[in-house]
Amino acid sequence: EAEVAQSPRYKITEKSQAVAFWCDPISGHATLYWYRQILGQGPELLVQFQDESVVDDSQLPKDRFSAERLKGVDSTLKIQPAELGDSAMYLCASSLPGTSSYEQYFGPGTRLTVT
Amino acid sequence: GENVEQHPSTLSVQEGDSAVIKCTYSDSASNYFPWYKQELGKRPQLIIDIRSNVGEKKDQRIAVTLNKTAKHFSLHITETQPEDSAVYFCAAGDSNYQLIWGAGTKLIIKP
Numbered sequence: 561e562a563e564v565a566q567s568p569r570y571k572i573t574e575k576s577q578a579v580a581f582w583c584d585p586i587s588g589h590a591t592l593y594w595y596r597q598i599l600g601q602g603p604e605l606l607v608q609f610q611d612e613s614v615v616d617d618s619q620l621p622k623d624r625f626s627a628e629r630l631k632g633v634d635s636t637l638k639i640q641p642a643e644l645g646d647s648a649m650y651l652c653a654s655s656l657p658g659t660s661s662y663e664q665y666f667g668p669g670t671r672l673t674v675t
Numbered sequence: 676g677e678n679v680e681q682h683p684s685t686l687s688v689q690e691g692d693s694a695v696i697k698c699t700y701s702d703s704a705s706n707y708f709p710w711y712k713q714e715l716g717k718r719p720q721l722i723i724d725i726r727s728n729v730g731e732k733k734d735q736r737i738a739v740t741l742n743k744t745a746k747h748f749s750l751h752i753t754e755t756q757p758e759d760s761a762v763y764f765c766a767a768g769d770s771n772y773q774l775i776w777g778a779g780t781k782l783i784i785k786p
Contacts, residue, residue: 591772602764602776603719616771651718655772662707662768666718 562586564667566652572673578640581670584633585654591615593664594627594637595651603651609635642674677702679767681777689785694755696780698765699747705775707768708741708748713779714761722763723750752782760784 565584573579585592590611595603606625608615611632620627624643629635639646649671653664678701688694698708709724725732725739725748732739736755741748752759762781766774 593773600779602766602779604776605773608771608773616773662709662772662774663721663724664709664774666720668718671716 564652564654564665566650566667566670568670569668570671570673572675573642575644575674576641578638579642579672580639581637581650581652581672583635583637583652583667585635585652586665589654589656589665590632591655592629592635593653593655594635595653597649597651597669599648606637639672642672644674647672647674677705677767677769677775679765679775679777681765681780683780684778685781685783687783687785688755690755690757692755694750694752694759694782696750696763696765696782697747698749698767698777699745700767700775701746702767702769702775703743703746705767705769708739709766709768709774710737710739710750711764711766712761713764719764755782755784757784757786 567582592609594606597603606620607617607627609629612629627637649669651669652667655664681698706727711719712722713719723737723739725741736753738751762779764779765777
């Protein structure tokens, strides 16, 4: 069964450093989402892509976060510089286009710890 | 914008009993309501969903009900088992195919 891939699974970085996360959605899934999940809370949408275009990045802290999906397939989320409050699980999800687009499939996540 | 409230935040039930988790949403245009189960340290997994043109949906021990007039929906788990212990999230889907998530319910199954 196809799954969303993410790497790395764990990342420890010092504050003020740069960090990047990678996501490869399920083949054929045009919509890709990046979420941040703080322990004990629900996922918070950071950015939504449709193919290579950003649909919504209103919740992305653009002074330090950036996201791209250049060829409309895999995607990278970057934080520079990292802050202590960025410690969280970063989840990527993908969905099919069309009437099934609501069903989001999640990757295993990247747990980020900023020290 | 849309807001989803979820109750209770923690639910402890005896193994074999039923568990009910409730959510309310604010945007009447929302038309998709999934429930996700997340075990500690793992990804959220879709367990059941319902669309706004349906009032109830069942899948073995799990059922979801939707009351569009009252703008609330509920997850029902019958004959609970130890493996049902997890955090459960409800969400509401808007016209941009975005999900607005509830805060989660930690379900504890007591042996």
